[in-house]
Amino acid sequence: MISARRVRTWYRLHKWTSLLCTLFLLVSCLTGLPLIFHDEIDHWVSPTHFSGPPVEVPPISFERAVTVAKQQNPTLRTLFVTMEEDEPQINVGMSAGLTPQDKSRKLLAFDAYTAANVTSSQPGESLMDKLLLLHRALFAGVPGELFMGAMALLFVIALISGALVYGPFMRRLDFGTLRRKQSRRLHWFDLHNLLGIVTLCWALIVGATGVMNALSTPLFAMWRATAVPQLLASYANKPPAQKIITPDQAADAARRALPQMKVTGIIFPNPIMSTAHHFLVYTKGRTPVTSRLFTPVLVDAETGQVAMAKPFPWYIRTLEVSRPLHFGDYGGLPLKVIWSLFDVATIIVLLSGIYLWLSRRRTPVEDELDKLVHREESSTGPASLRAHA
Amino acid sequence: MTQRRFPFLKVYCAAIILAAITLYGLLSALLGNGLWDAASWCALAIPLCVIIAYVVKSYQKT
Numbered sequence: 261m262i263s264a265r266r267v268r269t270w271y272r273l274h275k276w277t278s279l280l281c282t283l284f285l286l287v288s289c290l291t292g293l294p295l296i297f298h299d300e301i302d303h304w305v306s307p308t309h310f311s312g313p314p315v316e317v318p319p320i321s322f323e324r325a326v327t328v329a330k331q332q333n334p335t336l337r338t339l340f341v342t343m344e345e346d347e348p349q350i351n352v353g354m355s356a357g358l359t360p361q362d363k364s365r366k367l368l369a370f371d372a373y374t375a376a377n378v379t380s381s382q383p384g385e386s387l388m389d390k391l392l393l394l395h396r397a398l399f400a401g402v403p404g405e406l407f408m409g410a411m412a413l414l415f416v417i418a419l420i421s422g423a424l425v426y427g428p429f430m431r432r433l434d435f436g437t438l439r440r441k442q443s444r445r446l447h448w449f450d451l452h453n454l455l456g457i458v459t460l461c462w463a464l465i466v467g468a469t470g471v472m473n474a475l476s477t478p479l480f481a482m483w484r485a486t487a488v489p490q491l492l493a494s495y496a497n498k499p500p501a502q503k504i505i506t507p508d509q510a511a512d513a514a515r516r517a518l519p520q521m522k523v524t525g526i527i528f529p530n531p532i533m534s535t536a537h538h539f540l541v542y543t544k545g546r547t548p549v550t551s552r553l554f555t556p557v558l559v560d561a562e563t564g565q566v567a568m569a570k571p572f573p574w575y576i577r578t579l580e581v582s583r584p585l586h587f588g589d590y591g592g593l594p595l596k597v598i599w600s601l602f603d604v605a606t607i608i609v610l611l612s613g614i615y616l617w618l619s620r621r622r623t624p625v626e627d628e629l630d631k632l633v634h635r636e637e638s639s640t641g642p643a644s645l646r647a648h649a
Numbered sequence: 650m651t652q653r654r655f656p657f658l659k660v661y662c663a664a665i666i667l668a669a670i671t672l673y674g675l676l677s678a679l680l681g682n683g684l685w686d687a688a689s690w691c692a693l694a695i696p697l698c699v700i701i702a703y704v705v706k707s708y709q710k711t
Contacts, residue, residue, distance in 0.1 A: 423664070426664070427655065427660045430660050431655065431659075435664075436663075436702075436706075438704065438706075438707035440707050440708070454703060455700060457663075457664045457667075458664075458667055458699055459696065460667075461668035461672055462671050462696070465672075465675055548679065548681050548685075549680060581679075584679060585679070591678030591686045591689050592686055594690045595678055595686065595690060595693070598690060598694065598697065601697050602693075
């Protein structure tokens with residue numbers, strides 16, 4: 261027998277955490293639906309044609325792409341180059357300042373075979389990017405990200421407390437009971453319970469990985485704060501790197517240090533994004549699991565020596581594995597379709613939850629639970645809990 | 650007064666099985682490609698089919 265008092269606590273927890281996060285969760289679910297098909301929609305909206313198949317090491321050098329980018333934008337400095345995985349495309353990120361948060365930022369895309377410009381919309385401009393900014397942070401930058409992370413945490417608590425109250429409410433009913441005839445409210449109540457309990461595991465994983473993703477900015481700041489100072493100790497009195505090696509030399513140094521890894525991006529020496537003395541080369545593995553795990557390699561910008569090639573600490577690795585589990589982009593198009601159906605089911609759970617709250621009866625479940633608690637505490641035997649709706 | 654135990658297994662049995670199947674489906678595609686992906690699609694389709702089956706059943710009952 262579960263005490264009525266305990267059920268009442270779970271019920272209140274479920275009600276209040278749900279009420280607080282539902283509106284923002286609805287925004288997340290609705291914007292998340294098209295975002296699942298982000299890549300497909302982008303390809304469809306702006307199809308690009310390349311001169312050859314996808315490559316790991318670009319036929320033209322990164323340096324050539326950077327040189328062309330500089331000729332086209334002489335006032336901007338190069339922040340990073342990245343290599344696309346499923347297309348032979350080199351991206352060059354530029355800005356007047358030291359970070360890509362700058363208003364002057366620009367992202368240029370080049371064909372990795374010809375160095376020809378590939379039309380690419382600027383980050384934050386395409387409809388999909390705007391949806392992503394809304395989904396991730398309500399257009400409010402890092403504070404918005406942390407807020408949405410808190411909402412995701414409330415969602416996880418609502419899911420757990422919801423699963424706990426599911427039991428007492430379902431004790432007299434068979435799994436999957438949908439009472440369509442009695443009342444509309446009862447029908448929605450049953451549907452809320454069925455959809456909620458069946459999608460529970462998926463929703464918990466997507467909610468928890470959503471919390472992780474929201475913490476990515478502070479987690480990376482934490483890693484930099486622990487990894488960079490010890491690295492810079494030996495550079496204490498040196499000026500920032502003057503004559504720097506090419507990004508291709510930095511990439512080669514990283515490939516020699518970690519021959520089993522793929523180079524995916526190179527951040528230029530920069531006291532905010534890397535260090536003033538190092539290229540930061542991002543590498544990743546080749547198996548389904550290790551291709552999610554990046555290893556940063558710091559390469560001395562003057563000598564080309566590898567200064568550090570250490571896997572990220574556990575908290576960044578957790579974050580890296582969280583990403584696919586949140587986006588559903590790791591098992592082909594069928595998985596994306598499945599992801600969207602779970603998302604629709606979650607939207608129905610949220611809407612039915614709002615409906616159940618708005619159409620609550622004059623004697624709400626809570627009053628009933630209060631009565632049961634009193635009865636339980638005043639009598640010697642425990643009161644049995646009736647299935648309520 | 651007889652104290653009846655809460656029928657935990659009766660109430661949560663289906664939920665636990667579905668959660669285990671979902672978890673397997675979510676991890677399978679992460680750990681491998683090809684057959685692992687296909688196994689993931691099949692596993693994750695089960696909870697969705699369960700929902701559809703019960704909704705259809707509720708409309709069939711007259």
